[in-house]
Structures are given as structure tokens and as C-alpha cells.
Amino acid sequence: xxxxxxxxGSGAMSADRRATYVSVxxxxxxxxxxxxxxxxxxxxxxxxxxxSVLSGNETGDAAHIAELRWQRxxxxxxxxxALALSGAILxxxxxxxLAEPGVIGLxxxxxxxxxxxxxxxxxxxxxxxISLAAIVGSMAAVAAVTLLARSPNGVQPLRLIxxxxxxxxxxxxxxxxxxxxxxxxxxxxxxxxxxxxLNGSNWADLRLIxxxxxxxxxxxxxxxxxxxxxxxxxxxxxxxxxRRGITLMLSLFMAASLAGVATTIGxxxxxxxxxxxxxxxxxxxxVNRRRMPVAALTGxxxxxxxxxxxxxLDPPTQLPAGLICGVIxxxxxxxxxxxxxx
Amino acid sequence: xxxxxxxxxNLGYAYPKSRPLFRDVSIDIAAxxxxxxxxxxxxxxxxxxxxxxxxxxxxxxxxSVEGTPVSRFRARDLARIIGVLPQRPEAAEGLTVRDxxxxxxxxxxxxxxxxxxxxxxxxxxxxxxxxLEAFAGRALSSLxxxxxxxxxxxxxxxxxxxxLFLDEPTSYLDLAHQLRILRILEDLKSRRGMTIxxxxxxxxxxxxxxxxxxxMKEGEIVASGPPEEVLDEALIAEVFEARVRIRRDAETGQxxxxxxxxxxxxxxxxxxxx
Numbered sequence: 247x248x249x250x251x252x253x254x255g256s257g258a259m260s261a262d263r264r265a266t267y268v269s270v271x272x273x274x275x276x277x278x279x280x281x282x283x284x285x286x287x288x289x290x291x292x293x294x295x296x297x298s299v300l301s302g303n304e305t306g307d308a309a310h311i312a313e314l315r316w317q318r319x320x321x322x323x324x325x326x327x328a329l330a331l332s333g334a335i336l337x338x339x340x341x342x343x344l345a346e347p348g349v350i351g352l353x354x355x356x357x358x359x360x361x362x363x364x365x366x367x368x369x370x371x372x373x374x375x376i377s378l379a380a381i382v383g384s385m386a387a388v389a390a391v392t393l394l395a396r397s398p399n400g401v402q403p404l405r406l407i408x409x410x411x412x413x414x415x416x417x418x419x420x421x422x423x424x425x426x427x428x429x430x431x432x433x434x435x436x437x438x439x440x441x442x443x444l445n446g447s448n449w450a451d452l453r454l455i456x457x458x459x460x461x462x463x464x465x466x467x468x469x470x471x472x473x474x475x476x477x478x479x480x481x482x483x484x485x486x487x488x489r490r491g492i493t494l495m496l497s498l499f500m501a502a503s504l505a506g507v508a509t510t511i512g513x514x515x516x517x518x519x520x521x522x523x524x525x526x527x528x529x530x531x532x533v534n535r536r537r538m539p540v541a542a543l544t545g546x547x548x549x550x551x552x553x554x555x556x557x558x559l560d561p562p563t564q565l566p567a568g569l570i571c572g573v574i575x576x577x578x579x580x581x582x583x584x585x586x587x588x
Numbered sequence: 589x590x591x592x593x594x595x596x597x598n599l600g601y602a603y604p605k606s607r608p609l610f611r612d613v614s615i616d617i618a619a620x621x622x623x624x625x626x627x628x629x630x631x632x633x634x635x636x637x638x639x640x641x642x643x644x645x646x647x648x649x650x651x652s653v654e655g656t657p658v659s660r661f662r663a664r665d666l667a668r669i670i671g672v673l674p675q676r677p678e679a680a681e682g683l684t685v686r687d688x689x690x691x692x693x694x695x696x697x698x699x700x701x702x703x704x705x706x707x708x709x710x711x712x713x714x715x716x717x718x719x720l721e722a723f724a725g726r727a728l729s730s731l732x733x734x735x736x737x738x739x740x741x742x743x744x745x746x747x748x749x750x751x752l753f754l755d756e757p758t759s760y761l762d763l764a765h766q767l768r769i770l771r772i773l774e775d776l777k778s779r780r781g782m783t784i785x786x787x788x789x790x791x792x793x794x795x796x797x798x799x800x801x802x803x804m805k806e807g808e809i810v811a812s813g814p815p816e817e818v819l820d821e822a823l824i825a826e827v828f829e830a831r832v833r834i835r836r837d838a839e840t841g842q843x844x845x846x847x848x849x850x851x852x853x854x855x856x857x858x859x860x861x862x
Contacts (some may be wrong), residue, residue: 260725261684474691477680482740484643485674486747487667487695532680533687 265536268529272543276323279547283319283554284312288561321447322553322567323546324455325512326522330545331459331466332504333519334526334538338473339497341480342407346519347384347505350410353516354417355387356380356509357440361421364436365428373450377510384506387413388498438566439513444553445564451511458507462500469496470534477532515568517575518545524579548575592616593751593783594640599649601632601639609635610807613649617751622777622784624794627804628828633787634675634755636804640785641672641753653751667695671749675756675787677740679728685739686724689714692746714745718772734765741772752776754786758793770797791832795819795843803827815843825851 285291289311291299298304299312329347336345347353363379364371394409395402421440425433438445475488483490508515522545523537529544530536549567552574556565594617601609610632617623617640625633639646642658651658653669661669671692679688692714693707715721718738723731728739737757744752757773758766774797776782788794794801795815803811803818805827811818824832824845831848 261687471694471697475694477683478691479674479676479678481638481643481672481674482677482679482743484663485641485667485670485672485744486691487662487664489663527682531682531684531687533683 261531261533261536265530265540269539269543272540272547276543276547276550279550279554280316280319280323283550284315286554286558287311287315317449317452318444318447318553319550321452321455321511322444322550324452324459325444325508325515325567326518326545326547326549327542328455328459328462328504328508328545329515329518329549330522330526330541331462331538332501332508333545334523334534334541335466335469335473335497335501335504336519337523338476338532338534339494339501340406341476342404343524344520345407346517347501347509348414348514348516348519350407351387351391351413351417352384352410352502352505353509353514354414354421355390356384356506357514358417358421359383359386360439360510361424361436364439365424365432373448373511374454377454377507380510381503381506384502384509385499387417388502392498444512444567447511455507455511458503462504465496465500466538469493469500470538473497473534512549513566513568515549516572517579518548518571521575521579522548591619593619594651594653596640596651597649599636599639599646599651601635601644601646610804613807613809615640615802615809615812617783617785618800619750619783620777620781621799622773622786622797623800623802624786624788624798625802625804626788626791626794629789631804632807633804637672637753637755637785637787641670642666643672664695667747667749669750671744671747671752673740673744673752673754673757675759677737679740681729683728684724685715685720685726685728685731685742686711688728688739689724689742689746692743695747710746710748714742717745717775718742719768732765734761734768737761737765737769738772741769745776749782751783751785754784756787756789759789766793773797791819791824791828792843792845795845819843819845 281293281296285293285296289307291308291312295304295308296312299309332347332352333345336347336350337343339345340350357380359379359382360376363376391406391409391413394412395405397405425436428436472488472493475483475486476490476493478486480490505519523541525544526537526541530540548571552570553567556567556570559565596613596615599613599615600611603609613636625636627633635644638644640651642651642653642661642663653661653666658666689711690703690707693703693710696710697703697707712721715724718741720735720738720742723735723739728736731739741754741757752773754773758769761769770793773784773786777784786797788797798815800812801815801818802809803823810827811823819834821832821834824830824834829851831851833846833848835844835846836842837844
């Protein structure tokens with residue numbers, strides 16, 4: 247089939263096939279990245295040794311290092327996928343390309359709650375306690391922001407974003423204030439956490455993020471078609487029988503859960519929720535059944551890649567993945583915007 | 589009218605905390621006919637269409653569709669009967685024509701049901717009806733204004749509605765594209781028996797295309813009926829504040845509306861010259 251034939255012929259078939267190809271390529275890239283993450287580092291593990299570890303013949307230091315690196319890689323990938331899905335859901339549901347867990351205040355709500363728990367309690371705070379606080383925090387942020395954005399005609403997307411920005415600013419101020427007045431010995435852990443560090447990821451983190459993804463996946467699949475309607479203007483969408491309120495509420499709930507848990511484990515990792523869905527949109531278009539999986543894979547690649555990069559850049563210093571994402575993400579997003587306008 | 593597909597009684601609607609956009613509007617939409625709603629900008633045409641189509645709820649009055657009060661319909665069931673094309677429909681960047689038209693199938697698809705052969709056939713039929721088969725794989729943004737409008741009409745057709753509301757479907761289009769859209773609508777009416785209600789700002793076009801004309805001014809219906817009964821020079825002068833001459837074309841019998849000038853308002857003239 248010629249290029250022209252592909253462009254005009256059976257549109258759906260070629261678009262779906264293209265999305266499949268893109269997903270397969272991204273999965274291959276993720277596999278390569280997994281291999282690199284397991285082998286590279288301060289203690290390099292040769293492919294041969296890795297093979298012995300995987301086949302269970304090697305149980306020494308190499309096995310231990312490989313296990314730690316796998317936990318870290320899989321956690322980073324899960325966080326990336328969760329943030330990307332959260333961003334993709336928000337952008338579609340709010341009909342705003344700038345919507346992102348960070349922008350509408352979900353990450354800030356999670357971070358604020360986690361910060362207060364870390365600073366206010368005495369004694370050791372377990373990760374699950376912080377997680378719980380962060381999830382509650384991001385849900386509370388959704389509730390607060392939605393209430394602020396309410397109008398006689400329902401929740402208005404633009405108001406929601408403005409409310410989110412206001413909420414983020416407030417939460418940021420409270421976090422800063424808390425770090426100034428909080429007990430000094432608790433600050434290092436908090437500061438590292440806030441910048442999005444994955445050092446010390448463990449099986450608990452890995453299980454947590456992937457459980458949330460596994461629970462969210464069927465919900466997203468069920469909501470996807472309703473979300474597709476949000477690609478249209480509100481009147482056309484309503485004309486298709488879509489009750490916007492329900493879709494919006496369900497979407498906000500999913501986005502809050504995904505971003506809340508991702509923030510708990512990885513701290514505030516910015517730009518991924520913005521960049522991954524945009525890249526996916528460029529690769530496979532706006533239809534959600536094609537865009538969501540590609541966004542998730544892209545997000546996984548970005549965060550796992552950023553984490554590996556931060557680990558390899560200047561060992562033994564470990565730069566947090568969130569920091570790398572911010573540094574790489576800002577100019578990248580700028581380029582994306584320029585390219586789009588041109 | 590015995591064969592009304594939609595009846596609205598004493599409808600009223602006001603934006604929150606502002607003056608009412610319309611009040612006590614009663615209207616019967618004749619099944620299988622084309623109805624044009626005309627009136628000056630801001631007279632409430634678009635809002636009336638949104639309320640009649642069940643997109644927004646009126647503040648007062650009642651609407652029944654095929655004999656059933658509209659409040660008893662689930663949104664999805666209503667969407668299988670009524671299709672709506674807004675004045676400036678929008679779609680996400682990068683959406684292809686085919687994917688757009690496929691969205692029209694949403695009201696017909698179950699909670700988890702997959703894409704079926706029937707869905708595929710309806711999408712193909714809708715593209716065929718608007719003559720866009722060859723553009724199925726193209727991005728909507730790469731089309732001309734007229735093609736875009738036809739693509740959105742195809743989406744609404746894939747919805748298989750019996751009653752179609754369109755808000756100024758030919759605005760912003762050149763003459764050939766306007767005629768093409770009107771011919772599509774004519775086909776839908778005569779071949780499929782679809783009921784069509786369109787807000788139209790061109791009086792002659794309304795006369796040409798519609799079986800019934802509804803004239804609105806400041807939120808009220810001031811006249812309704814067949815074009816030749818409703819349209820007269822005095823009414824147009826009153827509603828649009830424009831002087832026109834209405835003639836009938838000798839060959840085709842079509843109404844021709846010749847604009848002559850504005851209705852002079854003495855008070856304004858005095859105010860300006862003073």
C-alpha cells in the first residue's frame with residue numbers, strides 16, 4: 247500500500263495498526279532500558295552475570311544489587327506510567343492541554359499531606375503511612391479544588407485549573423513554612439523526598455504503584471469512550487448523550503489516585519504528566535484507546551530513564567529522578583510547544 | 589399539528605442572574621419537515637436550539653419528544669433520537685475524519701461492547717452521505733471549512749437521529765459549500781424522513797430550504813408557518829430592522845429577498861445629528 251493509500255484508505259485500521267507498532271517499539275525500548283538499569287551502575291553487572299542471576303545460579307552480591315536495581319527500575323516505570331495516565335486523563339476530561347497533576351493541585355495536595363505527616367509525628371514514619379497521607383491529601387485537593395471551581399452550570403474546567411494553581415501556591419507556601427519551622431533532623435529525608443528520589447525503593451513501593459496501576463487500568467478502559475467525547479466541544483459532546491459531570495468526577499478520582507500514589511513514592515516528579523501525553527498525542531493522535539497505552543509507556547520510559555541517568559551521571563551521587571525530569575522536561579516542553587505552533 | 593416529533597410548551601430560559609433569554613416559547617416541530625428558525629443576532633435562536641435538543645435544561649415549561657416528556661429519557665436514549673450540530677463545532681487537534689464520525693456511534697454502543705460491523709457500516713454510510721469517503725483518514729484540521737462542516741454532519745448522521753438540530757450550518761461557507769450542505773439536508777429529509785431544525789440567518793436561504801419558518805425576536809416567537817405565509821416585508825422590517833423587498837423568481841418560484849436599507853430610527857438619527 248502506498249503512502250497516499252495509507253493516508254486516505256481505511257483510516258481506522260491504519261491508525262490502530264500504527265498505535266500497535268508504536269506500542270511495540272516503546273515496549274522494546276523499555277526492555278532495553280530495563281537491561282541497562284540492571285547492568286549499569288557503580289557496580290557493573292555483566293550480561294553473563296545477569297543471566298546467572300535471572301536463572302537463579304548466582305545468589306551473591308550481584309543478585310542483591312540486581313534485585314535493588316530491578317525494584318528501583320520497576321518502581322520508576324510505574325510512577326512514570328501513573329503520572330502520564332493521570333495527566334492524559336486530566337487533559338482530556340478538562341479539555342485543557344496544560345492540565346497536569348501538578349497544575350490542578352493533586353501533587354501539591356499529596357506533598358502537603360506527606361510533609362505534615364513526616365514533620366509532625368515523632369518516631370519513625372513508615373512509607374505506607376506517608377502513602378496513605380498523600381493519597382488522602384490528593385483526594386482532599388481534588389475535593390477542595392472542585393468545590394472552589396463549582397458554578398451554577400457545574401464544574402468549569404477553566405475555573406478548576408485556576409483553583410488548582412491557587413491551591414498549589416498555597417500548599418507550596420505551607421510546605422516551605424513547615425520546612426522552616428519543622429524539626430531539623432527530619433528535614434533531609436523530606437527534602438530528598440520532595441525532589442522526587444527513588445533511591446531506596448523497595449518491594450513495598452513497587453507493589454503499591456503497580457497495584458494502583460492494575461486497579462486503574464480497567465477503570466480507564468471503561469471510562470475511555472466517555473472521555474473520547476471530551477475531544478469535542480461541550481455542545482457536541484452533550485449531543486452524544488454524555489453526562490459530563492459523571493465523566494469529570496470519575497476522571498478526577500482516577501487522576502487523583504494515580505498522581506497521589508506516584509507522588510507518595512517518588513515525590514513531586516514534574517512535567518511527566520504533561521510531556522508523555524503530548525508525545526503520545528503526536529505519535530498516535532487524540533483517540534484515547536490509542537493514546538492512553540502509548541502515554542503510559544512513554545511516561546514509564548521518561549521516569550525510568552531519568553532515574554538511570556541521575557544514577558549514572560556522577561556516581562556515587564544520586565540525582566533524584568524528579569530533578570532530572572524537571573531539568574530535561576522544561577526545555578523539551580518548550581521545544582514541543584514551538585514545534586506545535588510552527 | 590398531529591404529527592409533531594417534538595412539542596415545547598411555555599419554555600423559558602435565563603442565564604443565571606440575568607434577564608431571560610426567552611420566555612413562554614411554545615413550538616411544535618413537524619415530523620419529517622424542515623424548520624428554519626430566523627431572527628436577528630442575539631434573539632435567542634442558539635439557546636432555544638440547545639434547550640429544545642435537551643443540551644441545557646430550560647427554567648420553565650415542558651418538552652416532549654415523540655410523546656414522552658424529555659425528563660423521562662436517559663441522556664443516551666435521547667441522543668439516539670436527537671442529533672445536534674452546534675454553530676462552531678470543535679474537535680481535538682489531530683483527530684481524523686473517520687475517528688470523528690465514529691464518535692457518533694457512542695449512543696448506540698453498550699457499556700463495554702466492542703466496535704461492530706453495524707457500527708462500521710453506519711460510519712461508512714454517513715461518510716458517503718456527505719461525500720467524504722475519500723477523506724476518512726485525513727486529519728480534520730487539514731480540511732477546508734466546508735469539508736469540516738460535512739465531517740461534523742457525518743458524525744451526527746452516524747448517530748442515526750430522527751430529529752436533527754443545526755445551528756447556522758452554512759455560516760462561514762462559500763456559496764458552493766452552502767448549497768452542498770443544503771442539498772445534504774434536503775436528501776436527509778426526503779430520503780430518510782429525518783426532521784430538520786436549523787437556525788439560519790439568511791432569510792432567502794431559510795425560505796428556500798424550509799417547510800416551516802419560525803421567526804424570533806428578543807426571545808419570543810413572533811411568527812411561524814410556511815415561508816410564503818410568514819415572510820413579508822413588514823415583518824422583516826419589524827424583526828430585523830431592515831427594509832427589504834420580497835419577490836418571487838419568475839422561473840423557479842423561489843422567494844428573493846432584496847435588502848434595501850436599514851429601518852431609520854428617528855430617535856437615533858436625532859441623537860446623532862444633535
